[in-house]
Amino acid sequence: MQAKTVNKIATGVLYIIAGLVILILAALLGYILVNGVPHLSWHFLTAPSRAFQAGGGIGIQLFNSFYLLILTMLISFPIALGAGIYLNEYAKKNWFTTMIRTAIEILSSLPSVVVGLFGFLLIVVKLNFGFSILSGAIALTLFNLPLLTRSVEGSLNSISNLQREAGSALGLSKWETVLHVILPAALPSIVTGVVLSAGRVFGEAAALIYTAGQSAPALDFGDWNPFNMASPLNPLRPAETLAVHIWKINSEGIMPDAAAVSAGASAVLVIAVLLFNILARWLGKVIFKRLTAAR
Amino acid sequence: MAQNTPLNTEKPTRNIYQFGEASEIALATKNLHVFYGNNEALSEGDLQFERYKITSLIGASGSGKSTFLRSLNRMNDNVATVKGEIMYRGLDINSRAVDVYEMRRHIGMVFQRPNPFAKSIRDNITFALKQRGMKDKEQLDAIVESSLRQAALWDQVKDDLGKSALALSGGQQQRLVIARAIAMKPDILLLDEPASALDPISTSQIEDTLLELKEKYTIIIVTHNMQQAARISDYTAFFHMGKVLEYDETRKIFTRPKVAITNDYISGNFG
Amino acid sequence: MDQIRESLLKTSVATKKERFGKTITMAALILIGLVVISIFYFVASKGLATFFTDKINFWDFMTGKTWNPSTNGSNGKPQVGALPMITGSFMITVLSAIVATPFAIGTAIFMTEISPKYGAKILQPVIELLVGIPSVVYGFIGLTVVVPFIRSIFGGSGFGVLSGTVVLFVMILPTVTSMTVDTLRSVPQYYRESALAIGATQWQAIYKVILRAATPGILTAIVFGMARAFGEALAVQMVVGNAAIMPQNLTSPASTLTSILTMGIGNTVMGSMQNDVLWTLALILLVMSLIFNIIIRLIGKKGELK
Numbered sequence: 001m002q003a004k005t006v007n008k009i010a011t012g013v014l015y016i017i018a019g020l021v022i023l024i025l026a027a028l029l030g031y032i033l034v035n036g037v038p039h040l041s042w043h044f045l046t047a048p049s050r051a052f053q054a055g056g057g058i059g060i061q062l063f064n065s066f067y068l069l070i071l072t073m074l075i076s077f078p079i080a081l082g083a084g085i086y087l088n089e090y091a092k093k094n095w096f097t098t099m100i101r102t103a104i105e106i107l108s109s110l111p112s113v114v115v116g117l118f119g120f121l122l123i124v125v126k127l128n129f130g131f132s133i134l135s136g137a138i139a140l141t142l143f144n145l146p147l148l149t150r151s152v153e154g155s156l157n158s159i160s161n162l163q164r165e166a167g168s169a170l171g172l173s174k175w176e177t178v179l180h181v182i183l184p185a186a187l188p189s190i191v192t193g194v195v196l197s198a199g200r201v202f203g204e205a206a207a208l209i210y211t212a213g214q215s216a217p218a219l220d221f222g223d224w225n226p227f228n229m230a231s232p233l234n235p236l237r238p239a240e241t242l243a244v245h246i247w248k249i250n251s252e253g254i255m256p257d258a259a260a261v262s263a264g265a266s267a268v269l270v271i272a273v274l275l276f277n278i279l280a281r282w283l284g285k286v287i288f289k290r291l292t293a294a295r
Numbered sequence: 296m297a298q299n300t301p302l303n304t305e306k307p308t309r310n311i312y313q314f315g316e317a318s319e320i321a322l323a324t325k326n327l328h329v330f331y332g333n334n335e336a337l338s339e340g341d342l343q344f345e346r347y348k349i350t351s352l353i354g355a356s357g358s359g360k361s362t363f364l365r366s367l368n369r370m371n372d373n374v375a376t377v378k379g380e381i382m383y384r385g386l387d388i389n390s391r392a393v394d395v396y397e398m399r400r401h402i403g404m405v406f407q408r409p410n411p412f413a414k415s416i417r418d419n420i421t422f423a424l425k426q427r428g429m430k431d432k433e434q435l436d437a438i439v440e441s442s443l444r445q446a447a448l449w450d451q452v453k454d455d456l457g458k459s460a461l462a463l464s465g466g467q468q469q470r471l472v473i474a475r476a477i478a479m480k481p482d483i484l485l486l487d488e489p490a491s492a493l494d495p496i497s498t499s500q501i502e503d504t505l506l507e508l509k510e511k512y513t514i515i516i517v518t519h520n521m522q523q524a525a526r527i528s529d530y531t532a533f534f535h536m537g538k539v540l541e542y543d544e545t546r547k548i549f550t551r552p553k554v555a556i557t558n559d560y561i562s563g564n565f566g
Numbered sequence: 567m568d569q570i571r572e573s574l575l576k577t578s579v580a581t582k583k584e585r586f587g588k589t590i591t592m593a594a595l596i597l598i599g600l601v602v603i604s605i606f607y608f609v610a611s612k613g614l615a616t617f618f619t620d621k622i623n624f625w626d627f628m629t630g631k632t633w634n635p636s637t638n639g640s641n642g643k644p645q646v647g648a649l650p651m652i653t654g655s656f657m658i659t660v661l662s663a664i665v666a667t668p669f670a671i672g673t674a675i676f677m678t679e680i681s682p683k684y685g686a687k688i689l690q691p692v693i694e695l696l697v698g699i700p701s702v703v704y705g706f707i708g709l710t711v712v713v714p715f716i717r718s719i720f721g722g723s724g725f726g727v728l729s730g731t732v733v734l735f736v737m738i739l740p741t742v743t744s745m746t747v748d749t750l751r752s753v754p755q756y757y758r759e760s761a762l763a764i765g766a767t768q769w770q771a772i773y774k775v776i777l778r779a780a781t782p783g784i785l786t787a788i789v790f791g792m793a794r795a796f797g798e799a800l801a802v803q804m805v806v807g808n809a810a811i812m813p814q815n816l817t818s819p820a821s822t823l824t825s826i827l828t829m830g831i832g833n834t835v836m837g838s839m840q841n842d843v844l845w846t847l848a849l850i851l852l853v854m855s856l857i858f859n860i861i862i863r864l865i866g867k868k869g870e871l872k
Binding site for chain 1: 597772
Binding site: 160162163165166167168169170171172173176180181184185291 | 368370396397398399400403404405406408410411412413414422423426427472475476479
């Protein structure tokens with residue numbers, strides 16, 4: 001009898017805890033969306049920000065965030081892909097592999113502010129790239145590499161060894177088999193991993209404050225020559241992203257409608273993460289279907 | 296039964312068939328030893344395989360027959376240490392001087408579980424050829440057709456070569472895999488229990504295919520199925536605890552084995 | 567001469583491709599290794615300059631309670647006692663982990679054992695989404711909701727350790743929960759079945775069997791959450807008050823290693839003592855993340871032994 005009473009109480013407590021957590025999480029999401037979505041308008045999403053007056057937008061920051069994301073992915077994906085392939089396909093169990101695996105684990109657990117400071121020291125100061133999109137993209141690459149590498153490795157690992165044997169038995173090198181058989185088969189989950197990591201990169205701020213900088217100079221959206229200073233594509237211009245913008249206007253406290261702008265920008269970030277999550281699953285499924293469907 | 300009777304001293308403990316001068320040897324092993332770590336899984340595998348014949352490797356699980364087979368085209372390179380010589384066309388292909396990928400084009404392999412690529416039926420066959428630089432579409436099409444015909448699969452799939460190979464049945468997949476292997480025009484085909492994962496009908500189809508293939512290929516097949524060995528092979532080697540105890544013409548092995556343990560095995564006393 | 571025999575002795579295209587592939591993938595891996603080594607090298611060489619170049623005593627730095635790098639104290643040395651930040655960081659980390667743990671474990675049990683259907687359908691996606699929410703968003707909500715709330719209850723400014731704890735609690739909750747869920751799901755089904763089969767109630771099965779089996783994994787999740795809390799910069803910096811003084815109570819303005827670091831690095835000159843001491847804070851962060859890493863490894867090893 002007593003055990004049954006305890007069981008009832010415990011189950012009740014668990015319901016309460018889960019209920020509380022649901023409440024907290026729902027309130028959090030609700031608060032962001034309810035406070036932020038009303039601020040969203042075409043003007044808000046496209047207009048440049050205003051430092052001292054109300055009514056500014058987040059256009060440049062939004063563009064910067066996406067541009068930075070794309071550059072980061074362009075740099076980090078090939079490296080993570082290579083490293084993931086080596087770890088899963090070639091690495092033997094020896095001191096070298098163990099050391100590198102440990103290094104990757106350590107890199108993934110480093111606080112992003114430390115990664116950002118390292119980027120600041122090495123890229124911004126020593127290599128003299130200044131506060132720029134490129135510096136930011138490199139810092140974000142360092143931040144992104146360990147997770148992306150592991151996700152690539154995991155995706156490759158889930159492909160059956162039978163496929164590798166099949167390639168070997170035909171006289172194909174491991175590299176050919178990996179490139180043309182294993183990678184295509186692993187593509188759905190690799191894409192899912194990439195898009196999920198994109199969500200993480202999109203919202204990162206601490207690594208960017210001292211690399212991509214905290215200013216968003218006006219851009220001329222008619223000028224697409226990456227060598228011009230006002231061109232949106234110039235990778236050497238300083239570029240405050242959306243996440244950095246939220247932090248900055250709140251810590252400076254000079255923008256009169258900082259709370260409203262932050263609320264809107266937070267909603268945009270959360271919606272973006274939501275979209276990345278949905279996109280990741282959807283893309284993975286679509287690619288998987290295309291790969292396995294009868295053509 | 297035979298296990299309990301003391302070994303007849305007149306019966307030899309080993310009986311290895313000696314090929315005459317006239318027979319053409321496609322592949323031969325000399326003093327082959329395979330180690331997994333410090334464990335010796337196979338020792339003194341000294342066997343010769345005659346050209347255009349089917350040779351069965353039989354024996355209980357763990358007897359070393361699969362290990363032996365996988366060593367023949369160096370599929371064991373990264374898993375085990377293989378010592379000794381594997382002579383093919385006057386070369387020791389176990390030596391590092393031999394290009395392993397090139398060698399495997401001539402000594403192909405089919406595995407226990409069908410392993411088609413997640414590609415179309417056509418691409419399964421043409422993929423490796425394309426990687427080796429064959430681009431001519433007509434030539435590729437011709438090879439697709441001829442190898443599928445040889446594997447007795449052409450009539451069933453000729454209308455949907457673009458279909459995913461994964462949509463085929465297990466038996467069809469295994470024949471596709473055989474077609475894929477012979478598309479490379481190998482000299483020798485190694486098969487590791489190719490029918491053990493299949494139903495009886497598919498099994499007999501595969502056996503028919505193999506009997507036709509031996510006109511052009513030297514075939515070495517590992518099998519658990521004694522009847523299968525008896526049905527299709529010309530020679531049979533019996534593996535026991537990492538050694539070949541008996542190697543002879545198949546009909547002799549299955550009717551009058553010279554080694555007592557072979558008799559025990561084929562009459563089902565262990566294994 | 568036998569053509570096949572000839573070709574066997576040449577280097578095939580496949581071999582060349584293999585060499586190429588192996589080389590470039592290995593290069594990518596080595597690049598990552600080099601990055602980690604250089605992070606350690608640069609941060610350590612900068613951070614240690616405080617002690618070697620600026621001749622500041624290590625123990626004074628770690629235990630000093632006054633942080634005012636631009637003025638000299640009574641002993642004629644700069645006032646660089648990092649204890650307030652170290653204390654702040656540890657307090658917030660430990661407190662938020664203590665609060666988050668029961669919630670995370672409870673929710674995870676609910677999701678895996680009590681109501682798997684509801685858990686997988688509704689809670690799982692929400693928690694995955696929240697894991698990905700940028701930390702500045704947590705900081706912003708902390709600033710607009712938590713800080714005013716705490717101000718209205720406890721008075722004062724509302725900034726401080728308590729606000730930081732609340733923000734980090736909500737922030738690490740999804741991470742710890744989803745890691746705990748993974749651990750609980752990896753407990754083999756027959757553990758549950760055999761416990762229930764011998765007449766245990768569901769709670770007994772959970773408490774005596776499942777939680778025991780999952781302990782290493784749950785500990786890992788908690789330490790992982792603590793590592794994340796310890797290294798979090800902006801969310802904390804926005805609500806903690808950034809006063810480099812020893813926290814008097816939970817609601818007085820305080821600071822953490824990360825908050826002082828983020829605030830200060832842009833306002834000091836590279837190479838100066840004021841800048842070096844900030845890098846020392848970064849070095850402490852780096853070492854702490856190493857320690858968290860080692861703890862996670864030790865837990866993993868102990869878990870294996872069981």
